Amino acid sequence: MEILRFLVGGGANTAFSLAIYWLLLAPLGYAAAYTVGFVAGIVSGFAINTFFVFRTTWSWRKLFAFPLVHAVNYACGLFVVWLCVQWLGVDARVAPVIAIAVTLPLNFLLSRRLIRGRSAD
Numbered sequence: 001m002e003i004l005r006f007l008v009g010g011g012a013n014t015a016f017s018l019a020i021y022w023l024l025l026a027p028l029g030y031a032a033a034y035t036v037g038f039v040a041g042i043v044s045g046f047a048i049n050t051f052f053v054f055r056t057t058w059s060w061r062k063l064f065a066f067p068l069v070h071a072v073n074y075a076c077g078l079f080v081v082w083l084c085v086q087w088l089g090v091d092a093r094v095a096p097v098i099a100i101a102v103t104l105p106l107n108f109l110l111s112r113r114l115i116r117g118r119s120a121d
Contacts, residue, residue: 017041
């Protein structure tokens with residue numbers, strides 16, 4: 001059930017992040033638009049993961065650690081976007097979707113570990 005909630009919550013959060021990316025793509029370019037969308041997704045993702053997915057209480061420590069944990073996810077995702085656009089010729093509007101698919105398992109594991117703690121194992 002937790003994985004299903006992660007997929008549903010993540011789907012909503014992904015739609016939110018992608019909407020921001022697509023709105024900012026033309027004025028900012030793919031790297032900056034991806035960054036802004038990613039940061040917005042971190043904030044909303046923390047709330048979704050804490051209250052809906054893992055159903056636990058939030059804390060300031062977790063809130064401030066959440067972006068640090070997702071720095072790994074960001075770096076992997078931006079690399080996939082760059083690789084898709086620069087080397088594979090994928091449309092910049094589609095590249096983040098590929099990045100999401102590639103980084104999804106990492107995102108689940110890191111989020112669960114942070115929000116639920118060691119009991120996530």
